[in-house]
Amino acid sequence: MSNRNNLANKTAARERIRAERERQKKKEKLRRQLTAAGAVIGVLAVAGGIGYAVMKANEPKGWEAAKEAKLVTPAHTQGKNGTEILIGDKNAKQTLEVFEDVRCPACAAFEQSSGKVLAKDIEDGRYRVRFTMYAFIDDVGGGEGSKNALSALGAALNVSPEAFLKYKSALYSAKYHPDEREDLYAKDAELLKVASEVPELKNDKAFATAVKKGTYDRWAMDMTALFGRKGIKRTPSFMHGDKKLVMPQVPQQQMTQAQYNQLAQANFKKMIDKEFGPAKGSGKPDPGKGIREGEKDPTGGR
Known part of the structure:
Protein backbone atom coordinates (compact mmCIF):
# COMPACT_ATOMS: atom_id res chain seq x y z
CA MET A 1 0.00 0.00 0.00
CA SER A 2 2.83 2.35 0.91
CA ASN A 3 4.64 1.67 -2.38
CA ARG A 4 1.52 2.38 -4.40
CA ASN A 5 1.06 5.67 -2.57
CA ASN A 6 4.67 6.68 -3.20
CA LEU A 7 4.33 5.88 -6.90
CA ALA A 8 1.11 7.86 -7.14
CA ASN A 9 2.68 10.78 -5.33
CA LYS A 10 5.69 10.80 -7.69
CA THR A 11 3.45 10.59 -10.74
CA ALA A 12 1.34 13.47 -9.47
CA ALA A 13 4.47 15.52 -8.74
CA ARG A 14 5.81 14.95 -12.27
CA GLU A 15 2.45 16.06 -13.74
CA ARG A 16 2.51 19.19 -11.64
CA ILE A 17 6.08 19.97 -12.78
CA ARG A 18 5.19 19.33 -16.42
CA ALA A 19 2.08 21.49 -16.12
CA GLU A 20 4.09 24.26 -14.50
CA ARG A 21 6.70 24.10 -17.28
CA GLU A 22 3.98 24.31 -19.91
CA ARG A 23 2.45 27.28 -18.14
CA GLN A 24 5.83 29.02 -17.95
CA LYS A 25 6.47 28.35 -21.64
CA LYS A 26 3.11 29.86 -22.59
CA LYS A 27 3.75 32.80 -20.31
CA GLU A 28 7.21 33.37 -21.88
CA LYS A 29 5.77 33.05 -25.37
CA LEU A 30 3.09 35.61 -24.55
CA ARG A 31 5.72 37.93 -23.08
CA ARG A 32 7.82 37.69 -26.25
CA GLN A 33 4.77 38.36 -28.40
CA LEU A 34 3.81 41.39 -26.35
CA THR A 35 7.40 42.68 -26.45
CA ALA A 36 7.52 42.24 -30.22
CA ALA A 37 4.16 43.95 -30.62
CA GLY A 38 5.32 46.81 -28.43
CA ALA A 39 8.46 47.14 -30.51
CA VAL A 40 6.40 47.26 -33.70
CA ILE A 41 4.13 49.88 -32.22
CA GLY A 42 7.17 51.86 -31.11
CA VAL A 43 8.70 51.67 -34.57
CA LEU A 44 5.42 52.73 -36.14
CA ALA A 45 5.13 55.58 -33.68
CA VAL A 46 8.66 56.72 -34.43
CA ALA A 47 8.06 56.32 -38.15
CA GLY A 48 4.84 58.25 -37.81
CA GLY A 49 6.62 60.95 -35.90
CA ILE A 50 9.34 61.14 -38.51
CA GLY A 51 6.73 61.19 -41.25
CA TYR A 52 4.89 64.02 -39.55
CA ALA A 53 8.13 65.92 -39.04
CA VAL A 54 9.07 65.46 -42.70
CA MET A 55 5.60 66.56 -43.75
CA LYS A 56 5.86 69.69 -41.59
CA ALA A 57 9.35 70.37 -42.89
CA ASN A 58 8.11 70.16 -46.47
CA GLU A 59 5.18 72.50 -45.88
CA PRO A 60 5.65 75.88 -47.60
CA LYS A 61 6.81 78.68 -45.34
CA GLY A 62 7.09 82.44 -45.53
CA TRP A 63 6.30 83.92 -48.90
CA GLY A 277 -0.67 116.72 -75.35
CA PRO A 278 0.14 119.86 -73.38
CA ALA A 279 -0.91 120.09 -69.78
CA LYS A 280 -4.13 121.84 -68.79
CA GLY A 281 -3.98 125.60 -69.28
CA SER A 282 -1.37 125.56 -72.03
CA GLY A 283 -3.91 126.65 -74.65
CA LYS A 284 -3.16 123.76 -77.01
CA PRO A 285 -5.75 121.08 -77.79
CA ASP A 286 -5.70 117.68 -76.10
CA PRO A 287 -5.60 114.91 -78.74
CA GLY A 288 -7.92 112.80 -76.56
CA LYS A 289 -6.46 109.44 -77.57
CA GLY A 290 -6.10 106.60 -75.16
CA ILE A 291 -8.09 104.33 -72.86
CA ARG A 292 -11.69 105.27 -72.30
CA GLU A 293 -13.48 105.23 -68.96
CA GLY A 294 -15.99 102.42 -68.57
CA GLU A 295 -13.88 99.56 -69.89
CA LYS A 296 -13.95 96.63 -67.49
CA ASP A 297 -10.19 96.15 -67.81
CA PRO A 298 -8.61 99.40 -69.07
CA THR A 299 -5.39 97.63 -70.03
CA GLY A 300 -6.88 94.78 -71.99
CA GLY A 301 -6.23 92.13 -69.33
CA ARG A 302 -2.97 90.92 -67.90
Whole structure:
Protein backbone atom coordinates (compact mmCIF):
# COMPACT_ATOMS: atom_id res chain seq x y z
CA MET A 1 0.00 0.00 0.00
CA SER A 2 2.83 2.35 0.91
CA ASN A 3 4.64 1.67 -2.38
CA ARG A 4 1.52 2.38 -4.40
CA ASN A 5 1.06 5.67 -2.57
CA ASN A 6 4.67 6.68 -3.20
CA LEU A 7 4.33 5.88 -6.90
CA ALA A 8 1.11 7.86 -7.14
CA ASN A 9 2.68 10.78 -5.33
CA LYS A 10 5.69 10.80 -7.69
CA THR A 11 3.45 10.59 -10.74
CA ALA A 12 1.34 13.47 -9.47
CA ALA A 13 4.47 15.52 -8.74
CA ARG A 14 5.81 14.95 -12.27
CA GLU A 15 2.45 16.06 -13.74
CA ARG A 16 2.51 19.19 -11.64
CA ILE A 17 6.08 19.97 -12.78
CA ARG A 18 5.19 19.33 -16.42
CA ALA A 19 2.08 21.49 -16.12
CA GLU A 20 4.09 24.26 -14.50
CA ARG A 21 6.70 24.10 -17.28
CA GLU A 22 3.98 24.31 -19.91
CA ARG A 23 2.45 27.28 -18.14
CA GLN A 24 5.83 29.02 -17.95
CA LYS A 25 6.47 28.35 -21.64
CA LYS A 26 3.11 29.86 -22.59
CA LYS A 27 3.75 32.80 -20.31
CA GLU A 28 7.21 33.37 -21.88
CA LYS A 29 5.77 33.05 -25.37
CA LEU A 30 3.09 35.61 -24.55
CA ARG A 31 5.72 37.93 -23.08
CA ARG A 32 7.82 37.69 -26.25
CA GLN A 33 4.77 38.36 -28.40
CA LEU A 34 3.81 41.39 -26.35
CA THR A 35 7.40 42.68 -26.45
CA ALA A 36 7.52 42.24 -30.22
CA ALA A 37 4.16 43.95 -30.62
CA GLY A 38 5.32 46.81 -28.43
CA ALA A 39 8.46 47.14 -30.51
CA VAL A 40 6.40 47.26 -33.70
CA ILE A 41 4.13 49.88 -32.22
CA GLY A 42 7.17 51.86 -31.11
CA VAL A 43 8.70 51.67 -34.57
CA LEU A 44 5.42 52.73 -36.14
CA ALA A 45 5.13 55.58 -33.68
CA VAL A 46 8.66 56.72 -34.43
CA ALA A 47 8.06 56.32 -38.15
CA GLY A 48 4.84 58.25 -37.81
CA GLY A 49 6.62 60.95 -35.90
CA ILE A 50 9.34 61.14 -38.51
CA GLY A 51 6.73 61.19 -41.25
CA TYR A 52 4.89 64.02 -39.55
CA ALA A 53 8.13 65.92 -39.04
CA VAL A 54 9.07 65.46 -42.70
CA MET A 55 5.60 66.56 -43.75
CA LYS A 56 5.86 69.69 -41.59
CA ALA A 57 9.35 70.37 -42.89
CA ASN A 58 8.11 70.16 -46.47
CA GLU A 59 5.18 72.50 -45.88
CA PRO A 60 5.65 75.88 -47.60
CA LYS A 61 6.81 78.68 -45.34
CA GLY A 62 7.09 82.44 -45.53
CA TRP A 63 6.30 83.92 -48.90
CA GLU A 64 5.78 80.49 -50.47
CA ALA A 65 3.03 79.86 -47.92
CA ALA A 66 1.60 83.30 -48.71
CA LYS A 67 0.72 82.04 -52.19
CA GLU A 68 -1.74 79.61 -50.61
CA ALA A 69 -3.05 81.93 -47.91
CA LYS A 70 -6.56 83.38 -47.94
CA LEU A 71 -6.72 86.32 -50.33
CA VAL A 72 -7.55 89.68 -48.76
CA THR A 73 -7.66 92.49 -51.30
CA PRO A 74 -7.18 96.12 -50.30
CA ALA A 75 -9.97 98.59 -50.78
CA HIS A 76 -9.72 100.80 -53.89
CA THR A 77 -8.57 97.94 -56.15
CA GLN A 78 -10.18 96.38 -59.19
CA GLY A 79 -9.82 93.43 -61.54
CA LYS A 80 -8.91 89.82 -60.90
CA ASN A 81 -7.63 89.32 -57.33
CA GLY A 82 -7.62 93.10 -56.86
CA THR A 83 -4.43 93.49 -58.91
CA GLU A 84 -5.57 96.65 -60.73
CA ILE A 85 -4.43 99.72 -58.82
CA LEU A 86 -6.17 102.55 -60.69
CA ILE A 87 -5.77 105.98 -59.11
CA GLY A 88 -7.17 109.26 -60.34
CA ASP A 89 -10.30 111.01 -61.54
CA LYS A 90 -12.86 108.49 -62.78
CA ASN A 91 -13.81 110.95 -65.50
CA ALA A 92 -10.27 111.05 -66.91
CA LYS A 93 -10.39 109.76 -70.48
CA GLN A 94 -6.90 108.29 -70.54
CA THR A 95 -4.78 105.96 -68.44
CA LEU A 96 -1.02 105.98 -67.99
CA GLU A 97 0.50 102.73 -66.78
CA VAL A 98 3.50 102.85 -64.46
CA PHE A 99 5.56 99.74 -63.68
CA GLU A 100 7.78 99.83 -60.57
CA ASP A 101 9.65 97.74 -58.00
CA VAL A 102 10.03 99.23 -54.51
CA ARG A 103 13.69 98.19 -54.24
CA CYS A 104 14.52 99.57 -57.70
CA PRO A 105 17.04 102.46 -57.50
CA ALA A 106 15.92 103.85 -60.87
CA CYS A 107 12.33 103.93 -59.59
CA ALA A 108 13.52 105.85 -56.55
CA ALA A 109 15.36 108.30 -58.82
CA PHE A 110 12.18 108.77 -60.87
CA GLU A 111 10.04 109.38 -57.79
CA GLN A 112 12.54 111.83 -56.33
CA SER A 113 12.76 113.84 -59.56
CA SER A 114 9.30 113.50 -61.13
CA GLY A 115 6.94 112.02 -58.57
CA LYS A 116 5.36 115.38 -57.79
CA VAL A 117 4.70 116.01 -61.48
CA LEU A 118 2.97 112.64 -61.79
CA ALA A 119 0.92 113.31 -58.64
CA LYS A 120 -0.16 116.74 -59.96
CA ASP A 121 -1.24 115.27 -63.31
CA ILE A 122 -3.37 112.73 -61.42
CA GLU A 123 -4.86 115.47 -59.22
CA ASP A 124 -5.61 117.65 -62.27
CA GLY A 125 -7.40 114.75 -63.98
CA ARG A 126 -5.00 114.74 -66.92
CA TYR A 127 -5.02 110.95 -66.78
CA ARG A 128 -5.50 108.11 -64.37
CA VAL A 129 -2.58 105.90 -63.43
CA ARG A 130 -2.52 102.14 -63.17
CA PHE A 131 0.40 101.02 -61.01
CA THR A 132 1.82 97.55 -61.57
CA MET A 133 4.28 96.67 -58.81
CA TYR A 134 6.91 94.00 -59.35
CA ALA A 135 9.28 92.22 -56.94
CA PHE A 136 11.86 90.85 -59.35
CA ILE A 137 14.78 92.37 -57.41
CA ASP A 138 13.92 89.98 -54.55
CA ASP A 139 14.20 87.10 -57.01
CA VAL A 140 17.37 88.30 -58.72
CA GLY A 141 19.23 89.78 -55.79
CA GLY A 142 17.72 87.73 -52.98
CA GLY A 143 15.62 89.02 -50.15
CA GLU A 144 12.03 89.91 -49.35
CA GLY A 145 12.00 93.71 -49.26
CA SER A 146 10.06 94.31 -52.49
CA LYS A 147 7.31 91.86 -51.54
CA ASN A 148 7.12 93.04 -47.94
CA ALA A 149 6.95 96.70 -48.97
CA LEU A 150 4.29 95.87 -51.55
CA SER A 151 2.20 94.15 -48.87
CA ALA A 152 2.54 97.30 -46.75
CA LEU A 153 1.53 99.42 -49.75
CA GLY A 154 -1.58 97.25 -49.94
CA ALA A 155 -2.33 98.17 -46.33
CA ALA A 156 -1.85 101.85 -47.22
CA LEU A 157 -4.11 101.54 -50.27
CA ASN A 158 -6.76 100.02 -48.02
CA VAL A 159 -6.71 103.31 -46.11
CA SER A 160 -6.95 105.51 -49.22
CA PRO A 161 -5.37 106.10 -52.65
CA GLU A 162 -3.81 109.27 -51.24
CA ALA A 163 -2.16 107.28 -48.45
CA PHE A 164 -0.84 104.82 -51.06
CA LEU A 165 0.73 107.59 -53.18
CA LYS A 166 2.28 109.37 -50.21
CA TYR A 167 3.60 106.15 -48.67
CA LYS A 168 5.09 105.03 -51.99
CA SER A 169 6.77 108.41 -52.30
CA ALA A 170 8.18 108.09 -48.77
CA LEU A 171 9.50 104.58 -49.46
CA TYR A 172 11.33 105.94 -52.53
CA SER A 173 12.58 109.06 -50.78
CA ALA A 174 16.27 109.89 -50.47
CA LYS A 175 15.81 109.78 -46.71
CA TYR A 176 14.66 106.18 -46.54
CA HIS A 177 15.22 104.28 -49.78
CA PRO A 178 18.01 101.73 -49.18
CA ASP A 179 20.66 100.53 -51.58
CA GLU A 180 19.10 97.72 -53.62
CA ARG A 181 21.70 95.33 -52.14
CA GLU A 182 20.41 96.10 -48.65
CA ASP A 183 17.16 94.28 -47.93
CA LEU A 184 16.03 96.83 -45.38
CA TYR A 185 12.35 96.77 -46.31
CA ALA A 186 12.14 93.10 -45.34
CA LYS A 187 11.81 94.45 -41.79
CA ASP A 188 8.31 95.48 -40.72
CA ALA A 189 9.80 97.95 -38.23
CA GLU A 190 11.48 99.83 -41.08
CA LEU A 191 8.26 99.97 -43.09
CA LEU A 192 6.38 101.33 -40.08
CA LYS A 193 9.10 103.91 -39.48
CA VAL A 194 8.67 105.19 -43.04
CA ALA A 195 4.88 105.19 -42.59
CA SER A 196 5.24 107.57 -39.66
CA GLU A 197 6.05 110.25 -42.27
CA VAL A 198 2.60 109.85 -43.84
CA PRO A 199 -0.16 111.72 -41.94
CA GLU A 200 -2.86 109.26 -43.06
CA LEU A 201 -0.86 106.32 -41.66
CA LYS A 202 1.04 107.76 -38.72
CA ASN A 203 -1.38 106.74 -35.96
CA ASP A 204 -3.43 104.17 -37.85
CA LYS A 205 -3.37 101.02 -35.70
CA ALA A 206 -5.26 98.95 -38.26
CA PHE A 207 -2.59 99.78 -40.85
CA ALA A 208 0.22 98.83 -38.46
CA THR A 209 -1.50 95.55 -37.59
CA ALA A 210 -1.96 94.69 -41.26
CA VAL A 211 1.76 95.28 -41.89
CA LYS A 212 2.83 93.14 -38.93
CA LYS A 213 0.40 90.30 -39.67
CA GLY A 214 1.03 90.34 -43.39
CA THR A 215 -2.67 90.76 -44.13
CA TYR A 216 -1.95 91.59 -47.78
CA ASP A 217 0.92 89.15 -48.34
CA ARG A 218 -1.17 86.91 -50.61
CA TRP A 219 -2.33 89.97 -52.56
CA ALA A 220 1.30 91.07 -52.93
CA MET A 221 2.19 87.64 -54.35
CA ASP A 222 -0.67 87.90 -56.86
CA MET A 223 0.59 91.34 -57.85
CA THR A 224 4.15 90.12 -58.37
CA ALA A 225 2.84 87.26 -60.49
CA LEU A 226 2.03 89.90 -63.12
CA PHE A 227 5.76 90.17 -63.91
CA GLY A 228 6.14 90.48 -67.66
CA ARG A 229 2.61 91.81 -68.21
CA LYS A 230 2.52 93.55 -71.58
CA GLY A 231 6.13 92.50 -72.02
CA ILE A 232 7.43 94.87 -69.32
CA LYS A 233 10.34 93.41 -67.37
CA ARG A 234 12.24 96.58 -66.45
CA THR A 235 11.37 99.36 -64.04
CA PRO A 236 10.40 102.09 -64.15
CA SER A 237 8.48 101.67 -67.39
CA PHE A 238 5.51 103.57 -68.81
CA MET A 239 2.77 102.56 -71.21
CA HIS A 240 -0.22 104.24 -72.80
CA GLY A 241 -2.59 101.62 -74.12
CA ASP A 242 -0.34 99.16 -75.96
CA LYS A 243 2.36 101.72 -76.61
CA LYS A 244 5.52 101.73 -74.54
CA LEU A 245 6.65 105.27 -73.83
CA VAL A 246 10.31 106.22 -74.08
CA MET A 247 11.76 108.87 -71.82
CA PRO A 248 14.80 110.84 -73.04
CA GLN A 249 17.96 109.94 -71.16
CA VAL A 250 19.75 112.33 -68.84
CA PRO A 251 23.25 113.01 -70.28
CA GLN A 252 26.08 111.07 -68.66
CA GLN A 253 28.10 113.92 -67.19
CA GLN A 254 29.10 115.35 -63.88
CA MET A 255 26.28 117.22 -62.16
CA THR A 256 24.72 117.80 -58.77
CA GLN A 257 21.71 115.85 -57.58
CA ALA A 258 19.57 118.94 -58.02
CA GLN A 259 20.73 119.32 -61.63
CA TYR A 260 20.01 115.67 -62.34
CA ASN A 261 16.51 115.93 -60.84
CA GLN A 262 15.80 119.04 -62.92
CA LEU A 263 16.84 117.34 -66.17
CA ALA A 264 15.04 114.09 -65.33
CA GLN A 265 11.83 115.98 -64.53
CA ALA A 266 12.06 117.93 -67.79
CA ASN A 267 12.47 114.66 -69.70
CA PHE A 268 9.43 113.13 -68.02
CA LYS A 269 7.33 116.19 -68.87
CA LYS A 270 8.56 116.05 -72.46
CA MET A 271 7.54 112.38 -72.77
CA ILE A 272 4.10 113.00 -71.24
CA ASP A 273 3.43 116.15 -73.33
CA LYS A 274 4.36 114.29 -76.50
CA GLU A 275 1.95 111.46 -75.72
CA PHE A 276 -0.94 113.21 -74.00
CA GLY A 277 -0.67 116.72 -75.35
CA PRO A 278 0.14 119.86 -73.38
CA ALA A 279 -0.91 120.09 -69.78
CA LYS A 280 -4.13 121.84 -68.79
CA GLY A 281 -3.98 125.60 -69.28
CA SER A 282 -1.37 125.56 -72.03
CA GLY A 283 -3.91 126.65 -74.65
CA LYS A 284 -3.16 123.76 -77.01
CA PRO A 285 -5.75 121.08 -77.79
CA ASP A 286 -5.70 117.68 -76.10
CA PRO A 287 -5.60 114.91 -78.74
CA GLY A 288 -7.92 112.80 -76.56
CA LYS A 289 -6.46 109.44 -77.57
CA GLY A 290 -6.10 106.60 -75.16
CA ILE A 291 -8.09 104.33 -72.86
CA ARG A 292 -11.69 105.27 -72.30
CA GLU A 293 -13.48 105.23 -68.96
CA GLY A 294 -15.99 102.42 -68.57
CA GLU A 295 -13.88 99.56 -69.89
CA LYS A 296 -13.95 96.63 -67.49
CA ASP A 297 -10.19 96.15 -67.81
CA PRO A 298 -8.61 99.40 -69.07
CA THR A 299 -5.39 97.63 -70.03
CA GLY A 300 -6.88 94.78 -71.99
CA GLY A 301 -6.23 92.13 -69.33
CA ARG A 302 -2.97 90.92 -67.90
